[in-house]
Amino acid sequence: MAKILVVDDEKSIRLTFSAFLQKENYEVITAPDVESAISMCKEHKLDLVITDIVMPKLSGMDLLQEIYKQEPDVPVIIMTGEPTVDTAMTSVKNNAYDYLLKPVDKGLLMASVGRAIQYKKTHDEKVELERQNFIYQENLERLVMRRTDSLQKAMQATIATVASITELRDPYTAGHEKKVGNMAVAIAKKMKLSKSIVDSLYVAGYLHDIGKISIPAEILSKPGKLSKVEFDIIKTHVDYGYQILKKAKLPWDIADIVNQHHERVDGSGYPNGLSADQIRIESKILMVADVVEAMTSHRPYRIGLGLDKALEEIEQQKGVLYDTEVANITLDLFRNDGYTLEDEPKAISFHLD
Ligand SMILES: [Fe+2]
Ligand SMILES: [Fe+2]
Known part of the structure; x- marks a missing residue:
């Protein structure tokens, strides 16, 4: 009334x-x-x-x-x-x-x-009505945030699981994918690259050697030097990785980034012998992170050379095999920021449009 x-x-x-x-x-x-x-x-x-x-x-x-x-x-x-x-x-x-x-x-x-x-x-x-609409909007936003958070965590867990499967196939490289992914993210952040590039490097890093799933385990874990044929077989992991990731329809060009991670700035890499301007910045970062981790860790055919040797290689080959800016940032990251290799999956919130 x-x-x-x-x-x-x-x-x-x-x-x-x-x-x-x-x-x-x-x-x-x-x-x-x-x-x-x-x-x-x-x-x-x-x-x-x-x-x-x-x-x-x-x-x-x-x-x-x-x-x-x-x-x-x-x-x-x-x-x-x-x-x-x-x-x-x-x-x-x-x-x-x-x-x-x-x-x-x-x-x-x-x-x-x-x-x-x-x-x-x-x-x-x-x-x-405005009050109810406001409450509804707030609840909706909270719900979307919760769902997004769960999706992000599910995506991170899935990526880390796939990385673990690849590492399991090649036990000598345990933690390699995650260490490379985490390092690539740290380099990209230090270079102040966009959030989208940082996100893509997380995924590309964790999955970059996924193509090794198609390489016979005997070759992957063979102690001693590989023959040319064996090495050629190993090289195919980038093509297999490309094929697998191309079908995944991820929100970034992960397949291309992975496909170029063994290219080199002077054109001496594989599979396509691309040089400087033809190589994506993400792949230039990924290749440096890959080399640093691979040289530091043990391999079936040699013991780990240690971080100093790995950084020395990057320093000597910067501008030749590796992009100069990426190399300098990586050296700075380890020598001045005290960065250490880390194989614990990092929490990342992907920026998905
Ligand atoms: Fe690789
Ligand atoms: Fe690798």
């Missing part, structure tokens, strides 16, 4: 208005002056205020201004026995909902009250 406050210093008007309005099923409270009306506005949740203008002490205009300050959504109908253009203008300026002349015609009063109550009802419904 809509609640209306009637403010008038004349008791007879308060009683008459109350009778009219209660008959129309409105809940009515009354106040004889502005001061008590102001405190009633604070105590009650009102839908409408009808007020006289001329009253002892504060006037209906003061009440109008006060209500607009405290409860701007509550409509106020002003009544006056002394209509002037000035009071009408002031009422409009102070946001009065309607302006009625005394003695107030019952029909006009009820019509004005009806419109004001409908206005307030529509306004309240709009506010409520």
